[in-house]
Amino acid sequence: MVYNFSAGPAMLPVEVMQQAQAEFCNFNDLGVSVMELSHRSSDYIAVAAQAEQDLRDLMQIPDNYKVLFLQGGGRGQFAALAFNLMGKNAKADYIVTGQWSQSAIAEAEKVGTVRVLDGFAAASEQGPRALASEWDLDPQAAYVHYCTNETVEGVEYSFVPDTGDVPLIADMSSTILSRPIDVTKFGLIYAGAQKNIGPSGLAVVIVREDLLNQACPQTPAIMDYAAMAKSDSMLNTPPTYAWYLAGLVFKWLKREGGLEAMGKRNKAKAELLYSYVDASNFYSNNVHPDARSWMNIPFQLTDESLNEAFLAQAKAEGLLALKGHRIVGGMRASVYNAMPIEGVQALVDFMDKFAKQHA
Structure with a gap:
C-alpha cells in the first residue's frame, strides 16, 4: 500500500478517483x-450547482454568503482579495505566522497599505512561542487577514481571532473541510483546492454579500468577486474538470459523515503521530503544543545525517513525500482528509523501526 504525505497537490480519496x-x-x-x-x-451547470449546494451543506454556509469557484489557486486570491476589499479603504492588517501569511502580504502591498502584526505571543525561555490572541488592530482597516494553518512550519490556529467589527479574512487552503467551523465569524474565506478539496488550480471563495462591490477600479474582471458572483463563477470558462472533481469530493465527505466525522478522524491522526514523536528521543517537533497543526506535522531526526536514509527507506516502504519544506528542513507528514489513519499508523511503525535500526 502506498501512502502519499505530500503537502499539495495532496492525495485524493481513492473512491473519488475511481x-x-x-x-x-x-x-x-x-x-x-x-x-x-x-x-x-x-449538463455541466447541474454539476456546478450540485457542487456548490453540497459545499453549502457541509459547511452550513448562510444564504448571505456567495460561493465562488475560481482559477489561480490560493496564491491568486492573495491579489484578488486585496483588489476586491481595498477599493474604499486601502489599508489592512495582516497577522503573520509563517511563509504563506507572509506571501499574502507581498501581493496586498501592491494594492494598498499593509500593517504587519506578529502572530506569536511574546518570546519565552521555555521553548517554542505560542500563538497570540490579541493585537492592536486598526478599527479603520478594510479587513484583518490571517492564515489558519501554515503548511511549511506546521503552525495552526485552534481558535478564531476576534477582530470586532473589522471583517476577518481567512486563508483556509489547508484546513477547509477538515472540521466544522462557524462561517459567520468570517467576512471571507478562501482556499486553494489542492489539499482537501480537489486538484490544483481551483480556488474556492466564500464571501459575505456586504463585502461585494468594493473592488478597486483597476480590478481585472476575472478577479472581481462581484462580477464572478453575478455570473455564477462563469464570467469566463472555469476550470470545469477541477470543479467536477471537487464536487465528487464533497459527496464523498457527506457519505463519510460530514465535517464532524472528519474532525474526529483528523484529530486522532494528529494525536497518533505527535504522541509518538513526543515520546521519542530519536525524533522531535519544535512547534508549541497549542499551535500544532492537524494537517501538516513537521518533525526532525536528532541525527540529521540520517535524513536521506530515512527518506529512501520510507519511499521503499510506500511512504511518499515526507521531505520537509526547504525553508525548515527535516521531515513533514501532511495528513489531510484523504489520508486514512492506517497511513499514519504505517508511518509511525516505520519511524519506530528506523529508530531502532539506528539506535
Missing part, C-alpha cells in the same frame, strides 16, 4: 467526458 476514472470518457451516458462539456450546457 469514480472519476469510470466516468472519464462517458459522463452520465453522454458519450463524452465531463471536461468536454460546455460550461454553458445544462
Whole structure:
C-alpha cells in the first residue's frame, strides 16, 4: 500500500478517483467526458450547482454568503482579495505566522497599505512561542487577514481571532473541510483546492454579500468577486474538470459523515503521530503544543545525517513525500482528509523501526 504525505497537490480519496476514472470518457451516458462539456450546457451547470449546494451543506454556509469557484489557486486570491476589499479603504492588517501569511502580504502591498502584526505571543525561555490572541488592530482597516494553518512550519490556529467589527479574512487552503467551523465569524474565506478539496488550480471563495462591490477600479474582471458572483463563477470558462472533481469530493465527505466525522478522524491522526514523536528521543517537533497543526506535522531526526536514509527507506516502504519544506528542513507528514489513519499508523511503525535500526 502506498501512502502519499505530500503537502499539495495532496492525495485524493481513492473512491473519488475511481469514480472519476469510470466516468472519464462517458459522463452520465453522454458519450463524452465531463471536461468536454460546455460550461454553458445544462449538463455541466447541474454539476456546478450540485457542487456548490453540497459545499453549502457541509459547511452550513448562510444564504448571505456567495460561493465562488475560481482559477489561480490560493496564491491568486492573495491579489484578488486585496483588489476586491481595498477599493474604499486601502489599508489592512495582516497577522503573520509563517511563509504563506507572509506571501499574502507581498501581493496586498501592491494594492494598498499593509500593517504587519506578529502572530506569536511574546518570546519565552521555555521553548517554542505560542500563538497570540490579541493585537492592536486598526478599527479603520478594510479587513484583518490571517492564515489558519501554515503548511511549511506546521503552525495552526485552534481558535478564531476576534477582530470586532473589522471583517476577518481567512486563508483556509489547508484546513477547509477538515472540521466544522462557524462561517459567520468570517467576512471571507478562501482556499486553494489542492489539499482537501480537489486538484490544483481551483480556488474556492466564500464571501459575505456586504463585502461585494468594493473592488478597486483597476480590478481585472476575472478577479472581481462581484462580477464572478453575478455570473455564477462563469464570467469566463472555469476550470470545469477541477470543479467536477471537487464536487465528487464533497459527496464523498457527506457519505463519510460530514465535517464532524472528519474532525474526529483528523484529530486522532494528529494525536497518533505527535504522541509518538513526543515520546521519542530519536525524533522531535519544535512547534508549541497549542499551535500544532492537524494537517501538516513537521518533525526532525536528532541525527540529521540520517535524513536521506530515512527518506529512501520510507519511499521503499510506500511512504511518499515526507521531505520537509526547504525553508525548515527535516521531515513533514501532511495528513489531510484523504489520508486514512492506517497511513499514519504505517508511518509511525516505520519511524519506530528506523529508530531502532539506528539506535
